[in-house]
Structures are given as C-alpha cells and as structure tokens.
Amino acid sequence: MTEHKSTYEPKSGFERWLDSRLPIVRFSADLMSFPTPRNLNYWYTFGGILAFCLVVQIVTGIVLAMHYDTSEAGAFISVQRGIMRDVNYGWLIRGIHANGASMFFLAVYLHILRGMYYGSYKAPREVLWWIGCVIYVLMMATAFMGYVLPWGQMSFWGAKVITNLLGAFPVVGNAITTLLWGGFSVGGPTLNRFFSLHYLLPFVIAGMVALHVWALHVPGNNNPTGVEVKSDHDTLPFHPYYTVKDLFAIMVFVILFAVVVFFIPDAFEKVDNNVVANALVTPAHIVPEWYLLPFYAILRAIPDKLSGVLALAGAIAMLFALPFLDQNKVKSMRYRPAARMYFFIWIVFCLILGWCGSQEPQGTVIPGGAGPVIIDYGINSVTWLARVSTAYYFAYFLIITPLLAMSEKTLPVPDALFMPVLSKSAAPAE
C-alpha cells in the first residue's frame, strides 16, 4: 500500500487559518481522494449501502421515538394507533424502520459473505474484520430489542424466550435475567430498559463504524484478486469513481427497499405481533425474525439449554476467530477452488439452518413420517437436519478451513490486481 499523501491545498485565507487549527476540510478532502483499488466489483458496494441503512434507521428511529410511549399499557397503542394511524406519514416512517432492519441485515450478510469470499479478514485487515464482527453483534442486540418495542405477542414472547436463555448460566444466570428484566419476569421495566438501549446502541454502532472506516483506511481496501495495491496505477481516487458507483448501488438497493415498504410492508411481519402482549396466552409458534433464525436453529439443535446457548455464542465467535483459523496466504477464493466449494456448501447449510429455525423442532423435512427416533427426534425431523447443519457449520470453521489453509493447492495468483493488457476497455488511464 502506497502512502496516501494529502493533496489538499487550502484556497482561501480562512481555509489556511482553519487548516492550521482544525484540518477538518483536509480530512474530508483526503477521505474523498483516498486511493481505492480500481477493480472493486459490486460486492464491494455493500459498505456504502450499510452506511446508508444505519443513517435511515437512526433518522426514522428518532422520529418514531417522538411518538412512542414506553409504558407497558401505552406502547402497543402508541404504535398501532398513534404512529400507524394518527401521525402524518407515521405508517411510512414505521414501515421504513421496521423493514429497514431486514434490509440492513440483508446487506450486512452479503457484506460479511463478500469479506469471507475475498479473504478480507486476513493480514493486514484483522482489526478491520473484528470491528465489523462487533458491529454485527451490536446490530443483532439492537434489532432484538427494537422488535420488543411494539409490545405485540411476538415482541413479548420473543423477549421472554431469549432473555430466559441467559438464565441458563450457572451462578450468575438469575442475576443477569433479573437485571435485564428489571424484575422477575418480562414486563414494563424490561420494555423501558430495552427502549433505552435500543436508542443508545445505534450510536455505539455509529462510533464503531467510524473505527471500521479508520481501520479500512490504514491498509486500504482489499479487492477481488486479494493482491495488495503495489502502485498508483492500481488505484483510483474514491471520488468520483466510487462515490458514483456506490450511489448507483445504493439506489438499486433503495428500489428493492421501496418495493417492500410500499407494496409488501408486512412481508417480514408475524401476524401475532398485531395482538397486544399477553403474558397469559402463549402464541402457538414463537419464532425470531428471519435474520436470527440460523442461530435459533443452532440453539435448539443442542438438547441441553446451557450448551445450546454456548453453541449459539460459539457460532458467532467463529467469525471472530476466522483470521486465526485461515492462515492461507492467498486471500481471494478466486484462486482457491476447494475453499470456494466448501464455502458455498457452508452458505447452503446456513440457509438450511435458517429454514430449520422457522419450523417446529418435531416437524418433518421430507413430507411423511419422522422416521426412526434417534435419542429424542426422528431421523427425518427438523431437529436432526439442524444438528447435521450445525455440525457442518462448526466443522467448516474448525476443521475444513484450517486443513485447507495448510494443504490446498491454490491457483496462480496474478502479480498485480489490475493488468491493463487483459482489460477489455481499450485505453488504460494515464
């Protein structure tokens, strides 16, 4: 990575004065002219898309908070009567915010998968990757608490199921749940706590995003070849090349977003959440939002509660451990056919886990009987499919990835990330 020299020249007297006191204009100008590999494809636009998502969630969230009642008696009515019916365009603001969570996770999953495919977690970008993992965990916590706020049946029972998990820890379990609930069960105090944290965490995420961008700008972007930038010829200034490309990608994303918000706003909604929270009536089928389903499946796959919670935490910890588990020097899976194949299989198993999480544990996979019972469930049950998938999920990280890192025969890696002679466009930039 070549050192990025500041090209900013203060033009007016005021700019010179400010530049020697707080070089904020220089900082912004340098961000804009940051040398970026010229071969980034559309998978690299999700960083910009995610920044957009965060801003949208914060802006709509602040407006929603103006109309939201945090009391146990008032929360549901303030959402369903106040925001959805009486607040001007409240239905739109809430539609954007509620579906925005799903869009945010869609983008973050593609962003993570891109990082895994192109080896963006490898040296010198481990810290960048870890900060990203922290952001992802914060997003899950924020989304979970946000889902509780409308105080419908699924809000309440989702909160109950998930917070109860923490009670599985020996010795400290009860203390944690009591502290989290603000009492001895999920209720009004829980709702207030969750609202407070749901308002706080997005700003923590924003701070982590600043660190994420900082950690990105030290080594510079990875790119689809995984070959580091070697000369100025490999890069283009971020603006205008990537501002316009990111903006175009953001708008394509917004089109999809708008289709959901305007035409299928309840696509991700569980009907039970339109019934006010009731501690005495358990919904027939408690399911988390789609973006948490694979982890929910892993949790339920383990028969013991504490072990299930640890497996769930372990599944997330695998992402943090990835830079240690994959020591292969070749970053991009373009040149790692075997790693690529096992990675795609891993994605398929993640999707299968997601499906398992949405089904009843005793449900059957292939229509018909559940088959012979092994331990607790039939061989054709959702639970056993989830167990097999969980096994692959962990094996991919703990066995396949380290073994491949040592033994895989990789394809030849190009010398430079950009070779104009191979490019289809006629004239290389000079």
Next chain:
Amino acid sequence: MTQRPLLAVAALAAALGLGLGASAHAETTQAPLKDVHWSFDSPVGMYNQEQLQRGYKVYHEVCSACHSMNLVAFRNLADKGGPFWNPAYPNPNDNPVAKALAAQAQYDTIDSETGQPTKRPGTTADYFPSPFPNETAARAANNGALPPDMSLLAAAREGGARYIYSIVTGDGTTPPAGLQVPDGKYYDPYMPGDLTSFWKGDPNKVPVGGFIAMPPPLVDDRVTFDDGTKATLDQEARDVAAFLAWASDPTADERKQLGVEVMIFLLVFTGLLYASYRSIWRKVGH
C-alpha cells in the same frame, strides 16, 4: 394365526418408517381458506368505498354488539380512503356522516358545573365505544369467551380478510357425525384447532378445524344495505371482511398510490445515476 408375526413386523416397519413421529403428537388443523377476492388484494389494488360502507353497516349492526374496535375513531371513517370520505370535507371532522354516526354513541363525562358523572353524545374525535366495560364483563356475557378487538383483526390473523370471510361463513357448519361439540361452541372448519379429543370416529380421520364460541353471526338479510345491494350471507361476509381489512390497514390506499409515484422517481433517478457511472468510468480501465 401364522400371519401374526408377519403383521407385527409389518406394523413395526410402518411405525418406524412412516407414522411414528406424525401420530405421536396432536396437530392444529384448519381447512384451506375459501378462495375469495377483493379489489384491494393486489399490491396496487384499492378499497372499494361502497363495499366499505356496506361493511361498516354489518360491523355496526352485528359485530359491534360484542366486538370492540378501540383503535378506530369516528373521524377515521371520513379519512381519505375511508368508508365515508367525501372530498367536499377535507377535514374529516366536518364530515356530516361521521358526525351523525358519532352522535348516536354515548360517552361518560362529568357535569362541568357539579362534577357529577353524566353522559354526552359522541364526537368525531371519539373512538368507537366498547360493547362491554371490561374483559370480565365481556367474558361473562359470552359464555367465558372474549370477543377479540377488531381494530387489527385482519392483520392479526394468517390470511387476513380471507380468514375472516372463511370463519364467518364456516361458523356453524354442521359437524360431522362423531364430533362432540361442547355446549356454547360451534364447529368451524376454518378455525385453527385440534379436535382429536372430541372425535369419536376413525382416529385417522379427525375433522379439520376447531370450535368457535361465536354463534353464526350472519344470515341472509341480516342487514339492509343502503345502496340496494342484496344482503346475502356471502355479500355481508365479503363486505365486513373488506371493512375489517380497511380498519387494520387504513392507509393502504395512500401507501400504494405513493408507492407507484416513488417507484417512477426511483427508476428515473437510478437510470440517471447509471448513466453518470458509465460516463465517469468510461475512460478508465477496471
């Protein structure tokens, strides 16, 4: 006699291979919802105002005797897209229909001179009155069952308006012989339920559906429609389902309309951005 071991083996194989898991636990069943359609079904379809007016009449004269609808105010009836929206009254509180309907209801208040409890006629700002003062009273009057609030009923049930139509028209279906219907309950094939323990017939042929505490609410000519539409049971059910769909999602028309405009803008703007992208990147290899 010699066949017995063979039978046992076959039964064991069948149990292992097929039925064991499925029959080990009871399941909630429900008949497939009736295939009915409304003007608002599609992502761009709008409510039919005449239908909403008829549906309101069914709600008001039949459903509201037991069901509350506490998220909807009289002014909402005259909102844009509502049953009594009239462009001549852009402020729904001026709408004479909404005012007249509100005035029929009585609300608790206090006498401003003496402070004694008294009654006042409703205004457009009032939410629909509840038929019972509290849940206990509602249950006491309905054989222990609580009639659910109808404000979000269509949004709170899988299938929405189709579910409501199916439940209302399926309520009181003659139960199949062998099904013991408890007192004060009615058989409804569209009600999600598990009738295993009430079924005396073939255990592999348990009827689908469940019991509902609501007596069949609609019959032909239960109401008289102001627009002359013949009030068949089917028509009443369709209209009230449409009204409840509107009550659950009163901004759907506005949302869909705005959505079309937003999509046109987004497509044009994205096209322009793509052209800018191509033009900026034209001269550099990548």
